[in-house]
Amino acid sequence: MKFPEEDSNKHTFAFNKKIMFENKTQRTELSEIGEFGLIKHIEKSVKTFHSETIKGIGDDAAVIESDGKIKVVTTDMLLEGIHFDLAYSPLKHLGYKAVVVNLSDIYAMNALPKQILVSIGLSNRFSLEAVEELYSGINMACEKYKVDLIGGDTSSSASGLVISVTAIGSAENKNEIVYRNSAKENDLICVSGDLGAAYLGLQLLNREKKIFLENPKVQPDLSGFDYLLERQLKPEARKDIIKQLKIAGVKPTSMIDISDGLASELFHICTQSETGCIIYEKKIPVDVKAAELAQEFNLNPTVCALSGGEDYELLFTIAQKDYAKIQSFKDISVIGNITNKSDGMKMSDASGNEIELKAQGWNAFH
Amino acid sequence: MKFPEEDSNKHTFAFNKKIMFENKTQRTELSEIGEFGLIKHIEKSVKTFHSETIKGIGDDAAVIESDGKIKVVTTDMLLEGIHFDLAYSPLKHLGYKAVVVNLSDIYAMNALPKQILVSIGLSNRFSLEAVEELYSGINMACEKYKVDLIGGDTSSSASGLVISVTAIGSAENKNEIVYRNSAKENDLICVSGDLGAAYLGLQLLNREKKIFLENPKVQPDLSGFDYLLERQLKPEARKDIIKQLKIAGVKPTSMIDISDGLASELFHICTQSETGCIIYEKKIPVDVKAAELAQEFNLNPTVCALSGGEDYELLFTIAQKDYAKIQSFKDISVIGNITNKSDGMKMSDASGNEIELKAQGWNAFH
Numbered sequence: 001m002k003f004p005e006e007d008s009n010k011h012t013f014a015f016n017k018k019i020m021f022e023n024k025t026q027r028t029e030l031s032e033i034g035e036f037g038l039i040k041h042i043e044k045s046v047k048t049f050h051s052e053t054i055k056g057i058g059d060d061a062a063v064i065e066s067d068g069k070i071k072v073v074t075t076d077m078l079l080e081g082i083h084f085d086l087a088y089s090p091l092k093h094l095g096y097k098a099v100v101v102n103l104s105d106i107y108a109m110n111a112l113p114k115q116i117l118v119s120i121g122l123s124n125r126f127s128l129e130a131v132e133e134l135y136s137g138i139n140m141a142c143e144k145y146k147v148d149l150i151g152g153d154t155s156s157s158a159s160g161l162v163i164s165v166t167a168i169g170s171a172e173n174k175n176e177i178v179y180r181n182s183a184k185e186n187d188l189i190c191v192s193g194d195l196g197a198a199y200l201g202l203q204l205l206n207r208e209k210k211i212f213l214e215n216p217k218v219q220p221d222l223s224g225f226d227y228l229l230e231r232q233l234k235p236e237a238r239k240d241i242i243k244q245l246k247i248a249g250v251k252p253t254s255m256i257d258i259s260d261g262l263a264s265e266l267f268h269i270c271t272q273s274e275t276g277c278i279i280y281e282k283k284i285p286v287d288v289k290a291a292e293l294a295q296e297f298n299l300n301p302t303v304c305a306l307s308g309g310e311d312y313e314l315l316f317t318i319a320q321k322d323y324a325k326i327q328s329f330k331d332i333s334v335i336g337n338i339t340n341k342s343d344g345m346k347m348s349d350a351s352g353n354e355i356e357l358k359a360q361g362w363n364a365f366h
Numbered sequence: 367m368k369f370p371e372e373d374s375n376k377h378t379f380a381f382n383k384k385i386m387f388e389n390k391t392q393r394t395e396l397s398e399i400g401e402f403g404l405i406k407h408i409e410k411s412v413k414t415f416h417s418e419t420i421k422g423i424g425d426d427a428a429v430i431e432s433d434g435k436i437k438v439v440t441t442d443m444l445l446e447g448i449h450f451d452l453a454y455s456p457l458k459h460l461g462y463k464a465v466v467v468n469l470s471d472i473y474a475m476n477a478l479p480k481q482i483l484v485s486i487g488l489s490n491r492f493s494l495e496a497v498e499e500l501y502s503g504i505n506m507a508c509e510k511y512k513v514d515l516i517g518g519d520t521s522s523s524a525s526g527l528v529i530s531v532t533a534i535g536s537a538e539n540k541n542e543i544v545y546r547n548s549a550k551e552n553d554l555i556c557v558s559g560d561l562g563a564a565y566l567g568l569q570l571l572n573r574e575k576k577i578f579l580e581n582p583k584v585q586p587d588l589s590g591f592d593y594l595l596e597r598q599l600k601p602e603a604r605k606d607i608i609k610q611l612k613i614a615g616v617k618p619t620s621m622i623d624i625s626d627g628l629a630s631e632l633f634h635i636c637t638q639s640e641t642g643c644i645i646y647e648k649k650i651p652v653d654v655k656a657a658e659l660a661q662e663f664n665l666n667p668t669v670c671a672l673s674g675g676e677d678y679e680l681l682f683t684i685a686q687k688d689y690a691k692i693q694s695f696k697d698i699s700v701i702g703n704i705t706n707k708s709d710g711m712k713m714s715d716a717s718g719n720e721i722e723l724k725a726q727g728w729n730a731f732h
Contacts, residue, residue: 131408
């Protein structure tokens with residue numbers, strides 16, 4: 001092959017084996033560096049050639065400028081057995097969720113999603129009717145959020161179902177975009193909705209699946225947990241919050257969507273903004289039912305909010321002067337404020353003790 | 367869950383089972399309708415909400431307009447065991463190819479690729495060093511074609527390697543874009559480079575892999591087949607052809623890239639343009655070495671060109687008046703012309719007999 005540094009006669013079989021399995025002295029496990037470490041590693045080797053690429057790797061979405069107009073682009077891949085379990089994820093819900101998690105990233109840039117592309121890999125156990133179910137969910141999300149499905153790819157898959165979605169959004173100009181790296185000391189830390197419920201919905205589904213597998217005649221009783229199940233299986237993106245803030249004339253100083261858990265997202269904002277933070281445990285919004293279920297599972301509800309993930313709420317910071325404009329908003333909680341970098345990332349717990357926050361972001365490679 | 371037509375109490379386990387396995391009377395196998403059938407089926411249910419979406423599903427890439435400026439977007443997913451075999455695909459080549467096949471779709475719209483997003487799903491058999499290899503190929507393609515890697519997603523995978531690439535390109539204005547559906551009767555049918563070599567490279571690799579598996583001590587002798595192997599493992603996108611045509615002042619009347627084989631791509635152009643075509647077997651460019659190897663495999667070289675696929679050459683039509691402008695171009699062959707729809711899709715074979723062309727496009731679901 002004609003890669004410059006390679007001898008074209010060296011084409012030998014199973015040459016990946018050495019890198020993948022045998023070369024023990026140089027083998028670094030992905031679990032050692034984790035997902036964030038891997039992304040950083042990839043980012044280091046990236047060069048850009050076009051001045052219109054104003055933001056590449058490192059935020060919820062990339063940002064492209066052309067003649068003053070802004071496009072933001074993001075992509076997310078969902079894999080069977082990793083991101084979803086078809087035993088309890090209805091295909092329609094799955095299609096809906098695959099779209100929504102991408103739209104959430106666009107809103108987190110303070111932009112509006114306009115188009116999506118959807119690629120699917122399907123094994124032959126899927127029928128046309130199954131694919132129709134999946135797309136009915138995709139189309140429903142498109143309808144609700146007013147986005148156009150403009151393309152994609154269909155392929156067979158040797159194993160599980162794979163769904164890859166790319167979302168494209170737009171903003172009127174560069175100044176509308178909100179990044180992760182622009183929080184300032186004393187800014188207020190805000191979060192929309194409530195946290196931890198999606199994670200608890202997942203725990204519930206996994207527990208009931210186990211019972212079901214042991215005795216398939218018993219249909220699990222999930223009644224009363226609709227909200228938690230919906231948070232896990234059919235989340236929504238916070239289009240409404242973006243709209244409210246715009247109407248109120250508040251531009252967040254930084255923003256991110258909560259996909260990996262509050263602690264992890266705070267970590268991104270503070271690291272990229274070179275700040276510290278203090279949040280108050282009592283202020284973290286947790287749904288009553290979620291808190292109850294957490295107790296049942298011997299879990300601390302705060303830990304579920306900090307490290308559970310998949311809430312798809314917005315975490316953002318605002319200047320103190322804007323507090324009056326948002327204080328009456330029902331679905332926004334102020335949970336703390338940005339501090340100096342030297343103060344670190346702290347949480348003041350229910351008893352008033354300050355504890356250090358750790359970004360326990362979901363480690364994709366374990 | 368709150369899908370309007372559903373009763374929220376109906377959340378039962380294994381509900382996908384019915385659709386996927388049990389509901390025999392309504393089960394339509396994907397292999398019955400094939401990939402193109404599936405895409406058509408999906409397309410039918412799609413609505414668009416934004417006037418800036420000027421072309422959705424149905425071409426090499428989607429087209430978005432904002433204030434006169436054009437963005438084209440395409441996405442392709444490569445799955446281990448379907449699109450590549452790690453026994454003989456070096457990871458660096460694979461990364462390179464994953465990018466190039468997407469860029470090819472952008473060029474096929476007569477646009478210039480500017481940015482890509484790359485998502486990968488990795489099982490734990492992959493080390494950091496393996497991922498570095500993959501990205502060294504991705505970065506090399508970015509460098510060669512001057513595109514910016516601006517984002518993506520990394521995830522673990524329960525089984526094989528998954529690579530999903532989205533490419534974004536731009537064009538100065540709407541009129542520059544070339545679609546599949548605008549070929550006119552009497553237009554000349556042109557193809558760049560040569561066809562069938564990638565398919566024969568694959569046959570060769572598969573044969574040698576079989577020998578290798580039977581006796582791993584024998585390293586296969588692939589010398590002398592560099593060109594065919596390169597066509598399969600490290601294809602290039604025809605940026606040069608787009609540039610040449612622009613300099614010559616020729617705008618193709620329709621264009622598509624050859625990923626599924628000449629017959630299949632001609633089928634797309636003729637169907638969407640509502641025309642017929644006639645091509646001449648003798649004019650189809652086939653590499654000498656590829657033709658030799660085809661004989662060795664008892665394959666007809668023309669069939670390899672018509673249905674082999676993965677050549678990533680450009681198939682395009684031009685108005686007859688433009689012939690003089692391109693006739694001296696070494697790497698463009700005129701292979702026939704567009705006819706009336708009622709004439710059907712024909713090939714005049716080496717003996718001058720007209721045979722009907724069938725789109726044998728790669729059936730992804732078999």
